[in-house]
Amino acid sequence: MSPVPRRTLRTPLGILAVLLAAVLTAACTTSTSGASAEAAAGSDPALKSFYDQTLSWGSCAQFSSSADEEKTFTTPGLDCAMLRVPLDYADPDGRTADIAVLRHKATDQANRIGSLLVNPGGPGGSGIEFAASLGTSSKTPAAVLARFDLVGFDPRGVGASTPAIDCLDDRQNDAERADDDTDPSPAGVAGTEAENKRFVQGCVSKTGVDVLANVGTRDVVKDMDVLRAVLGDRKLTYAGFSYGTRIGSTYAEAFPQNVRALVLDGALDPQQTTIDRTIDQNAGFQGAFDAFATWCAAQTTPCPLGQDPAKATTVWLSLVRPLIDDPLPALAGRTLGWNDAQTGISQALYVSAAYPILSRGIADLARGNGTILLRLADLYYDRDAKGHYSNMLEAFTAISCVDEQQITDRAQIDEQNRKVDEVAPFRSTGKGPVDALDPCAFWPVEPTSRPHVPQVDGLPPTVVVSVTGDPATPYQAGVDLATALGGRLIKVDGEQHTASLQGNACVDDAVTAYLTDLTLPAEGLECRLS
Incomplete structure (x- = not known):
C-alpha cells in the first residue's frame, strides 16, 4: 500500500x-442527565433511547494505552465517558457501538455557552487526544476555554471507541x-x-x-447529533480540522436545523472527485516542498x-x-x-x-x-x-x-x-x-x-478557514466549501496545514468572536502566519 x-x-x-x-x-464519577426534550427535538422516535441516555463521567485513564497517553489523560480538568449508539442506524435495535468522549469543562461556568465539539481530522485521528491537547494548550484562546466545555470524541471505529477497526x-x-x-x-x-x-x-x-x-462519515454525524443532544445542547457548536471539515459539512447537510456554529479549517470540498482531490493534494505537497527548499536555501x-x-x-x-x-x-x-x-x-x-x-x-x-x-x-x-x-x-x-x-x-x-x-x-x-x-x-x-453539492437549506452562517500554502487541503478547496455552504471565508497566507486555535491572533480573534458571539469575520478577512 x-x-x-x-x-x-x-x-x-x-x-x-x-x-x-x-x-x-x-476516581470519582459524575453523571450527565439524558438530553432535554428541547435538545433532542426532531430526533427519530426509534432512536429515543440513545438520545435519552445518561453519560457517566469519570477518569480518562481508562483510555490510556501508553505512558504518554496516561500523562495526557490524567491531566486535571478532564473527564471521560462512553456514548452508546447503534452500529447500524437502519437497525437501531441491533448491535451497538461505544464512542469514547472526553470533556474539558468551561472555566467560567457562570457564563458557559455550551459544548464545543472538535475533531482533528484523519480520518482516523483521535478526537479525545485532540480535545485534551486543546484544553491544556496555552495557544487555545482563553475565551473559548472559558465559555465552552471542550468535547472531543473518537469517531466510530477509531482509537478508544469500540468496536475498533x-x-x-x-x-x-x-x-x-x-x-x-x-x-x-x-x-x-x-x-x-x-x-x-x-x-x-x-x-x-x-x-x-x-x-x-x-464507519463512514454518514454514520459519524449521526453519532455526533446523539452526542450533541446527550450533552444537553439544543444546537451544535463545532470546530473541525482537515477531514473534520467533511464531518462538519456532512452534519450541516444532515442536520442544518441543529447547527449553531461551524468552524471548518483545512477543507475538503464535498463536490470534488477522489481522483481530482488526489492530484490536487499531491500538487499541494510539491508546493510545500518547494517552499521548504526556498526557506532552506536562505x-x-x-x-x-x-x-x-x-x-x-x-x-x-x-x-x-x-x-x-x-x-x-x-x-x-x-x-x-x-x-x-x-x-x-x-x-x-x-x-x-x-x-x-x-x-x-x-x-x-x-x-x-x-x-x-x-x-x-x-x-x-x-x-x-x-x-x-x-x-x-x-x-x-x-x-x-x-x-x-x-x-x-x-x-x-x-x-x-x-x-x-x-x-x-x-x-x-x-x-x-x-x-x-x-x-x-x-x-x-x-x-x-459520493461527490455532490451539499443541500443545506436552513443552515446558519458558517466560517471556513483556508491557508494559501496548505499542502494537504489546498486553498481552493476552502474557497469552494465556503461557497457551497454559503459561509464566510478567512484567507490565511502561510505554509502549513490548518491555522485556527493555534496562537495566531488574527485568525483566533475572528474564530473566537464567531464561536462565542456568532459575529461573522469581516468580509474578505485575510490573516498571515508568522
Whole structure:
C-alpha cells in the first residue's frame, strides 16, 4: 500500500510542534442527565433511547494505552465517558457501538455557552487526544476555554471507541512500510494488488463486514447529533480540522436545523472527485516542498538540497531513490527505505515550524543516517518507541474506502498516477507509475458517500478557514466549501496545514468572536502566519 495516502489526508492533530521535539530527543464519577426534550427535538422516535441516555463521567485513564497517553489523560480538568449508539442506524435495535468522549469543562461556568465539539481530522485521528491537547494548550484562546466545555470524541471505529477497526498487527505494519511497491511491471502490479487484498481480508476477519459497512462519515454525524443532544445542547457548536471539515459539512447537510456554529479549517470540498482531490493534494505537497527548499536555501547554514531551490527536487531524488534498493541504517537496528523517507518528509511539510528538523533529517540522509526521517515517518504512522501502532492508519483506509469513490478502472488509475508524477515530481520513483488497484477497489462494501453539492437549506452562517500554502487541503478547496455552504471565508497566507486555535491572533480573534458571539469575520478577512 502507498505510504502517503493518496485518497484524502490526515492532519498533524494540531500538536505537531509538540511531537517534533521527540524526534530529536529520542476516581470519582459524575453523571450527565439524558438530553432535554428541547435538545433532542426532531430526533427519530426509534432512536429515543440513545438520545435519552445518561453519560457517566469519570477518569480518562481508562483510555490510556501508553505512558504518554496516561500523562495526557490524567491531566486535571478532564473527564471521560462512553456514548452508546447503534452500529447500524437502519437497525437501531441491533448491535451497538461505544464512542469514547472526553470533556474539558468551561472555566467560567457562570457564563458557559455550551459544548464545543472538535475533531482533528484523519480520518482516523483521535478526537479525545485532540480535545485534551486543546484544553491544556496555552495557544487555545482563553475565551473559548472559558465559555465552552471542550468535547472531543473518537469517531466510530477509531482509537478508544469500540468496536475498533483492526487490520494489521504491529509486525505486519512494519512489514507494510518496508515494502516499497515501486515495481510498475505486471508482476509488480500483481504483487501489490495481492498485498492490498490481504490487507482487506485482514480488516474483514479482524473487524467484521458489519462494522466496515458503517464507519463512514454518514454514520459519524449521526453519532455526533446523539452526542450533541446527550450533552444537553439544543444546537451544535463545532470546530473541525482537515477531514473534520467533511464531518462538519456532512452534519450541516444532515442536520442544518441543529447547527449553531461551524468552524471548518483545512477543507475538503464535498463536490470534488477522489481522483481530482488526489492530484490536487499531491500538487499541494510539491508546493510545500518547494517552499521548504526556498526557506532552506536562505539559511546561513548550507542547505542539504543545495542553494538553488529550482534544483532541490533533483537533489532530493538523488538522495532518496537509492533507498529503493539499499535502505539506510537508522535507529534501534531499523532501516530507512523509500516509503519511510517519503512519508517522513511529507509529515514535516505539514507545518513550516518543522523545516529546521527536516533540514537536519535530509542532511543526515546525505551522510548515510536515516534516523530523523524514520522518526518523522513513525509520527505519521503513530508508531511509539516500543513498536506499537495505534489504529489510525487502518481507520484512515477503512473510512476512506466508504467515504470516497472506489476506482476500479485501470485506465483511470494510470491517468491519475501519471498526473501525480507530473504535479509532484519529488515523489516520483523514476520507474513510472505503479497502476495497481488500491485496497478500496477490493473493499467488501459499497461507499456510503459520493461527490455532490451539499443541500443545506436552513443552515446558519458558517466560517471556513483556508491557508494559501496548505499542502494537504489546498486553498481552493476552502474557497469552494465556503461557497457551497454559503459561509464566510478567512484567507490565511502561510505554509502549513490548518491555522485556527493555534496562537495566531488574527485568525483566533475572528474564530473566537464567531464561536462565542456568532459575529461573522469581516468580509474578505485575510490573516498571515508568522
